[in-house]
Amino acid sequence: MDPELIDDCVHCGFCLPSCPTYVLWGEEMDSPRGRIHLMKQHVEGTPLTDEMAGHFDACLGCMACVTACPSGVRYDRLIEQTRAEVEREHVREPADRALRELVFQLFPYPRRLRAMRLPLRLGAGLRRRLAPRLERINPSLAAMADLAPEPAGRVRLPRRVAAVGRRRAVVGMLTGCVQGAFFPQVNAATARVLAMEGCEVVIPPAQGCCGALPLHSGRPEQAVRFARRTVAAFERAGVDTVVVNAAGCGSTMKDYAEVFDGIGDGEWAGRARAVRTVDLAEYLAELGPAARRHPLPLKVAYHDACHLAHAQGVRSQPRELLAAVPGLELREIAESSICCGSAGTYNLFRPEAARELGDRKAERVLATGADLLVSANPGCTMQIASAIRRSGAAPIPVAHTAQVLDASLRGLGKIA
Numbered sequence: 001m002d003p004e005l006i007d008d009c010v011h012c013g014f015c016l017p018s019c020p021t022y023v024l025w026g027e028e029m030d031s032p033r034g035r036i037h038l039m040k041q042h043v044e045g046t047p048l049t050d051e052m053a054g055h056f057d058a059c060l061g062c063m064a065c066v067t068a069c070p071s072g073v074r075y076d077r078l079i080e081q082t083r084a085e086v087e088r089e090h091v092r093e094p095a096d097r098a099l100r101e102l103v104f105q106l107f108p109y110p111r112r113l114r115a116m117r118l119p120l121r122l123g124a125g126l127r128r129r130l131a132p133r134l135e136r137i138n139p140s141l142a143a144m145a146d147l148a149p150e151p152a153g154r155v156r157l158p159r160r161v162a163a164v165g166r167r168r169a170v171v172g173m174l175t176g177c178v179q180g181a182f183f184p185q186v187n188a189a190t191a192r193v194l195a196m197e198g199c200e201v202v203i204p205p206a207q208g209c210c211g212a213l214p215l216h217s218g219r220p221e222q223a224v225r226f227a228r229r230t231v232a233a234f235e236r237a238g239v240d241t242v243v244v245n246a247a248g249c250g251s252t253m254k255d256y257a258e259v260f261d262g263i264g265d266g267e268w269a270g271r272a273r274a275v276r277t278v279d280l281a282e283y284l285a286e287l288g289p290a291a292r293r294h295p296l297p298l299k300v301a302y303h304d305a306c307h308l309a310h311a312q313g314v315r316s317q318p319r320e321l322l323a324a325v326p327g328l329e330l331r332e333i334a335e336s337s338i339c340c341g342s343a344g345t346y347n348l349f350r351p352e353a354a355r356e357l358g359d360r361k362a363e364r365v366l367a368t369g370a371d372l373l374v375s376a377n378p379g380c381t382m383q384i385a386s387a388i389r390r391s392g393a394a395p396i397p398v399a400h401t402a403q404v405l406d407a408s409l410r411g412l413g414k415i416a
């Protein structure tokens with residue numbers, strides 16, 4: 001852990017009300033300031049205790065504290081370094097180790113994830129009926145059974161999608177692991193929207209995982225391997241801009257150069273800087289509209305994914321894009337800056353806390369009276385949909401910004 005980054009914290013406490021774990025439990029050591037204090041103790045020689053590791057594990061990595069901090073403390077870097085230290089030094093219980101191994105051998109591998117679609121065809125109803133029994137055996141397995149969505153039909157994306165009308169740009173597109181396996185319809189909508197807005201879209205078939213999951217979980221070596229492969233895939237594709245539609249992936253790719261700099265790899269830092277990563281909403285707002293918007297009579301609540309709002313600062317662009325659809329009424333969700341509890345793998349490793357946050361978010365989403373929830377991160381989509389089901393309220397469909405724009409640009413009148 002970098003002592004200079006730790007010393008940037010002046011202990012003012014401005015970040016406390018924005019921290020979901022502090023909001024839930026009111027414990028100083030489960031606040032950003034408390035965790036930074038623990039990091040300092042460790043750097044100054046206190047060995048990493050189980051209790052300390054517990055407070056670090058309980059952090060969602062949502063980066064709400066980075067947004068809130070007036071002193072510019074790089075909590076994102078600090079927690080990344082801390083997690084790597086925890087993985088090196090902390091001996092986990094065998095069940096925890098086994099679960100982590102399962103998750104890290106599955107989620108960053110698109111092929112393995114796609115193979116999961118087969119057992120998922122077991123039916124969401126049956127899986128969810130089994131969840132209470134699994135809960136007694138292992139709450140994390142119950143969370144997995146409950147969260148996984150109904151598998152979507154197979155979507156084959158071409159390597160290249162031609163621009164509709166005058167070509168305004170050529171961009172690469174990241175398909176992602178969870179997005180590609182569970183929400184291929186979002187990728188298809190993304191490619192169509194970009195094409196209808198005048199972009200030629202290049203989709204390299206062998207892109208793999210961007211490294212978000214290992215990077216945010218204290219596995220930097222695996223993350224760096226994946227980052228190199230991703231940069232190389234888009235270099236080979238001949239693009240200098242990559243559009244990303246999953247918040248967690250986008251924020252990781254935007255950090256590549258800094259990650260390579262951190263390990264003293266100047267060559268790859270330079271290569272990463274040469275391929276610009278941009279979020280879909282950010283890119284479309286920058287490009288400006290070319291295609292005609294058709295009406296969509298919908299009341300839409302927009303959910304801020306933490307890795308989009310806090311980590312990338314993308315808040316206004318998706319709202320502006322949605323609000324520009326004729327007939328669409330945008331509604332704000334109270335406490336929008338507080339995490340829904342998904343946070344990558346948090347809802348698998350810390351299912352109880354994630355559930356509390358999910359329930360809190362579902363309540364606020366339902367209070368908007370919207371008939372569609374829009375979320376730009378697959379993890380949030382699964383987490384909030386599951387919490388709404390649990391609430392017993394009438395389900396509200398969840399779509400990605402890309403799907404709303406796709407429906408409007410194609411004049412479908414409803415979300416496909």
Ligand code: SF4
Binds near residue numbers: 008011032
């Ligand atoms: S992280 Fe920032 S906001 Fe929080 S206590 Fe430290 S200086 Fe204050």
Ligand code: SF4
Binds near residue numbers: 031
């Ligand atoms: S990243 Fe989120 S959960 Fe972790 S300390 Fe910051 S605000 Fe709290």
